[in-house]
Amino acid sequence: MTPTKFGMGQAVSRVEDAPxxxxxxxxxxxxxxxxxxxxxxxxxPFAFADFVIKDTSAARAMKGVKAIFTHADLEGxxxxxxxxxxxxVKPIPNPPWEVLCSKTVRxxxxxxxxxxxxxxxxxxxxxxxxxxxxxxxxxxxDAVDALKPGAAQVWPDIAGNLCGEVHLGDADATAKAxxxxxxxxSVTIVNxxxxxxxxxxxxxxxxxxxxxxxxxxTLGSQGSHGIQATLATKIFxxxxxxxxxxxxxxxxxxxxxxxxxxxxxxxxxxxRKLKKPVAWVQERGDHFVNCSQGRDNxxxxxxxxxxxxxxxxxKVQTIADMGAYxxxxxxxxxxxxxxMLAGVYAFPAMDVRLKYAYTxxxxxxxxxxxxxxxxxxxxxxxxxxxxxETGSTPAEVRRRNFIRPDQFPWKTPVGRTYDSGEFDGHMxxxxxxxxxxxxxxxxxxxxxxxxxxxxxxxxxxxxxxGGAPENAWMSLEKDGSVIIKVGxxxxxxxxxxxxxxxxxxxxxxxxxxxxxxxGDTDLIPSGTGTGGSRSLPVGxxxxxxxxxxxxxxxxxxxATEMEVGVADVEIVGGNVRVVGTDKSISxxxxxxxxxxxxxxxxxxxxxxxxxxxxxxxxxxxxxxxPDTGATTIVGYTVVDDFGVTINPTLLAGQVHGGIVQGIGQxxxxxxxxxxxxxxxxxxxxxxxxxPRADHIPNFHFETRNVPCVTNLxxxxxxxxxxxxxACPAVMNALVDALWRAYGIKEIDMPATPAVVWEAIQQAKxxxxx
Numbered sequence: 001m002t003p004t005k006f007g008m009g010q011a012v013s014r015v016e017d018a019p020x021x022x023x024x025x026x027x028x029x030x031x032x033x034x035x036x037x038x039x040x041x042x043x044x045p046f047a048f049a050d051f052v053i054k055d056t057s058a059a060r061a062m063k064g065v066k067a068i069f070t071h072a073d074l075e076g077x078x079x080x081x082x083x084x085x086x087x088x089v090k091p092i093p094n095p096p097w098e099v100l101c102s103k104t105v106r107x108x109x110x111x112x113x114x115x116x117x118x119x120x121x122x123x124x125x126x127x128x129x130x131x132x133x134x135x136x137x138x139x140x141x142d143a144v145d146a147l148k149p150g151a152a153q154v155w156p157d158i159a160g161n162l163c164g165e166v167h168l169g170d171a172d173a174t175a176k177a178x179x180x181x182x183x184x185x186s187v188t189i190v191n192x193x194x195x196x197x198x199x200x201x202x203x204x205x206x207x208x209x210x211x212x213x214x215x216x217x218t219l220g221s222q223g224s225h226g227i228q229a230t231l232a233t234k235i236f237x238x239x240x241x242x243x244x245x246x247x248x249x250x251x252x253x254x255x256x257x258x259x260x261x262x263x264x265x266x267x268x269x270x271x272r273k274l275k276k277p278v279a280w281v282q283e284r285g286d287h288f289v290n291c292s293q294g295r296d297n298x299x300x301x302x303x304x305x306x307x308x309x310x311x312x313x314x315k316v317q318t319i320a321d322m323g324a325y326x327x328x329x330x331x332x333x334x335x336x337x338x339x340m341l342a343g344v345y346a347f348p349a350m351d352v353r354l355k356y357a358y359t360x361x362x363x364x365x366x367x368x369x370x371x372x373x374x375x376x377x378x379x380x381x382x383x384x385x386x387x388x389e390t391g392s393t394p395a396e397v398r399r400r401n402f403i404r405p406d407q408f409p410w411k412t413p414v415g416r417t418y419d420s421g422e423f424d425g426h427m428x429x430x431x432x433x434x435x436x437x438x439x440x441x442x443x444x445x446x447x448x449x450x451x452x453x454x455x456x457x458x459x460x461x462x463x464x465x466g467g468a469p470e471n472a473w474m475s476l477e478k479d480g481s482v483i484i485k486v487g488x489x490x491x492x493x494x495x496x497x498x499x500x501x502x503x504x505x506x507x508x509x510x511x512x513x514x515x516x517x518x519g520d521t522d523l524i525p526s527g528t529g530t531g532g533s534r535s536l537p538v539g540x541x542x543x544x545x546x547x548x549x550x551x552x553x554x555x556x557x558x559a560t561e562m563e564v565g566v567a568d569v570e571i572v573g574g575n576v577r578v579v580g581t582d583k584s585i586s587x588x589x590x591x592x593x594x595x596x597x598x599x600x601x602x603x604x605x606x607x608x609x610x611x612x613x614x615x616x617x618x619x620x621x622x623x624x625x626p627d628t629g630a631t632t633i634v635g636y637t638v639v640d641d642f643g644v645t646i647n648p649t650l651l652a653g654q655v656h657g658g659i660v661q662g663i664g665q666x667x668x669x670x671x672x673x674x675x676x677x678x679x680x681x682x683x684x685x686x687x688x689x690x691p692r693a694d695h696i697p698n699f700h701f702e703t704r705n706v707p708c709v710t711n712l713x714x715x716x717x718x719x720x721x722x723x724x725x726a727c728p729a730v731m732n733a734l735v736d737a738l739w740r741a742y743g744i745k746e747i748d749m750p751a752t753p754a755v756v757w758e759a760i761q762q763a764k765x766x767x768x769x
Contacts, residue, residue, distance in 0.1 A: 006500070029281045047107055051134050053113065062117075068115050079096050080261070080325070082331065086164070087166060099265055107360050155358060166338065182305055188298070202256075221257050222491060223529015224519050285684055294367025297319060301341075316350070326363070329365055330365050342414055345403065394457055399424055419710050423461075431617075453621070456622075464719075467538070472539065472546040474550045481513045484543060489519055506550075537612050543604060554571065612715065617640075629755070638655060640721060644713055644714040648703075668752065669750055689750075689752075742763035
C-alpha cells in the first residue's frame with residue numbers, strides 16, 4: 001500500500017483536541033436542557049440489611065419534589081442483566097439484581113428509592129425524609145472467606161456463596177508432569193480490587209415522546225447500540241427502535257461505561273411518567289459505592305520443572321470476587337483471563353481451576369485489560385520466582401520457555417491459538433535499551449546513597465480485537481468531504497483521527513476533511529461498541545474496507561465522466577486524475593454529477609476470524625528508601641509488538657496511559673472494605689490514592705512489530721496492553737530490590753510505602769533472631 005500524507009503510519013495530530021482544549025466538548029452534563037428535572041438515588045448505608053420503606057408522604061410533600069419511585073412503582077421493568085456465558089462445571093446461579101431493591105440490600109450503595117425534583121438539593125433533602133426501617137445482617141466482604149464453611153450467605157439459596165467453577169486444561173497430563181518433575185515452584189498473589197476512576201463520572205438524560213411512545217437516552221457510554229439492546233430486550237421489553245441512545249463526548253470509560261446501571265432505566269421511567277426530561281449526573285462519592293469495580297482475585301500458581309529449569313506443567317487455582325450481583329460481563333472476565341495463563345511460554349500442560357464467590361461488595365466487572373492483566377501478573381510473577389529459586393536470571397528462565405517463531409501457529413494448553421510473535425526479539429531489545437547489563441553499576445551508586453535498587457521485567461501477551469463484526473458506512477459529500485459512520489465509541493482514544501487516517505489512505509484527503517460520526521443509534525444502523533481493544537483492529541478494518549469501496553465508486557464515476565477506463569485513473573489529493581496527464585476531476589465535481597448522492601456511498605464490514613495477540617516486554621527499574629518504604633520508578637522501557645502502527649503518537653499515548661494505570665495498581669490504589677460492617681473505607685480521593693505526575697517516570701517506548709496473520713490490516717490491538725505489562729514489571733523490579741537487600745521473595749500489590757517498610761522491618765527482625 002502506498003503511504004499517503006495523512007494515512008497509515010503517519011503521526012497525524014489528533015483532530016479531537018482543538019475543540020476540547022477550547023471548551024467546545026459536549027458531555028452529558030452540558031446537554032441537560034434548562035428546566036429538566038433531576039434524579040437522585042437513595043442508597044443503602046448498610047452492606048447487608050433487610051428493609052421496609054415505612055413512609056414517603058413527608059418526602060413527596062416537600063417543595064420541588066415531583067415523584068418518588070420505589071420497587072413497587074417499577075412493575076414491568078426488568079432486572080439488571082448478566083450477559084456473559086462461560087463453561088462452568090455447574091450452572092451459574094444468577095440471582096435477581098433489581099433496579100430498585102424490594103426488601104434486601106446487599107452492598108453499601110445498593111439502590112432503594114429514586115427521587116425526582118426540580119433541583120438536586122431538593123431531591124437530596126427529600127431522600128433524607130423517606131422513612132425506612134432497617135434490619136442489619138452480618139456481611140461477608142472477602143472472597144476467600146466467603147467460600148469457607150460457616151460464612152455469612154449473601155444469597156440464601158446459593159450454598160457457600162459459590163457462584164461457579166471453571167476447569168481449563170488437562171488435569172491428567174498436568175498430574176503426570178508433576179509426578180516426574182525435578183522440583184516445583186509456587187507463588188500466591190493477590191490481584192487487588194480497583195475502583196474505576198475516569199475524569200467524567202457517569203450521567204444520563206432521559207426524554208420521552210408521548211406521541212411516538214419512544215425514548216431518547218443521552219449518556220456517556222462505550223457503545224450506544226449495546227445500551228439500546230439491553231434496555232429494549234432486558235429492561236423494557238419493547239422494540240429497540242423505540243429507544244434512541246445518543247452518546248456525546250465521553251471523558252473516559254475503561255470498561256465501566258459499557259454496562260447497564262439502574263439510573264438509566266430509572267430516568268426513563270421518570271421521564272415517561274412526568275412527561276419532562278429527567279437528568280442524573282453522578283457525584284464522585286456516589287461513583288465509589290455504585291459503579292462496577294475491577295480485578296479482585298487471589299491466585300496460586302505452581303510450576304513443575306525439569307532438571308534444566310524448563311517448565312513441564314503449571315497448575316493454577318483462582319478465587320474471583322464477583323461482589324453482591326453478577327454484573328454484565330462479570331463471570332467472563334476471570335475466564336477470559338484464564339485463557340491467557342500460558343503467557344508467551346511453550347508450557348506442555350496446564351490445569352487451571354477458577355472459583356467465583358459472592359460477597360457483600362460492589363459488583364466487579366471488566367476494567368482496562370479485563371482478565372488479561374490478572375493472567376499476565378500471575379504468570380510473570382511465577383517466572384521471576386522460578387528465577388529466584390533456581391538461581392537463574394529472569395531472562396534465562398524466559399528464553400528457556402518461550403514459544404519460538406518457527407512454532408506458530410501455537411495452540412496453548414488452555415485453548416488459545418497464537419498466530420505470530422518474536423518474544424525473545426523484543427525482550428532482548430528491551431534489555432539493551434534499559435541497560436540491563438549495566439544495572440550493577442547503578443546498584444552500587446544507589447547503595448552508597450543508602451537506597452536499595454531493583455530491575456524487573458514482564459514479557460506479556462494478551463488476546464483482543466476479536467468477537468463480533470463491525471461495520472462502517474461512508475459517503476462523499478457535495479463539498480468533497482467524507483463522512484464515516486461507525487458503531488464503535490471513543491472515550492478519548494482518538495478514533496476520529498485514526499479512522500480518518502485509514503480512510504485518507506485510500507481517498508487521499510486531509511483528515512480534517514473527514515467527519516467521523518459515532519454514538520447515535522438513529523444515525524448508525526449497528527455497532528458493537530468499544531472494549532477489548534477492538535476499535536482499530538475491527539472497526540478500523542471495516543473503515544478500510546469501506547474506504548476502498550468508496551474509492552472504487554469515485555474512480556468509476558470519474559472515469560465515466562472523463563471518458564477513460566477505470567484502470568487509467570488514480571486518486572491524488574482529493575481529485576481523480578488520468579494517469580500520466582494533468583487531466584483531472586475534483587471530488588466536488590464528482591459529487592455534483594447526476595445520481596451521485598445515491599452512488600457515492602459505501603459499506604465496509606469486517607468479522608475477525610480470531611482475536612489478535614499483541615505482546616511485548618516491559619522493563620522497570622526502581623529505587624527504594626528503606627527508611628520510609630517509598631518506591632521511586634527511575635527507569636521504564638517498553639518494546640511492543642502491535643503488528644502494524646496506524647498513528648505512532650496515538651499509540652504511544654495509549655501505552656503511556658495504560659502503564660500509569662498499572663503503576664497505580666502496583667504501588668498506590670487500595671480498595672478497603674471494613675470486614676465487620678462492610679463499609680467502603682476508601683470511598684473518596686482522600687482515602688483512595690490515584691497516580692499523580694510525580695509518581696510517573698519518563699517512558700521509553702518503541703515497537704518491534706510482527707504483522708498479525710489473522711487481521712485484515714495486520715493490526716494487533718493496543719488499548720489495554722500498557723496496563724497488562726506494567727503491574728508485573730513494577731512488582732518484579734520491587735521484589736528484585738527487596739530480594740537482593742533483605743531476602744524478601746514476595747510482596748503484594750499495592751506496595752505502598754507502609755507495606756514496603758513493614759516488610760523490610762520484618763525481614764530485619766527475622767535476620768536478627
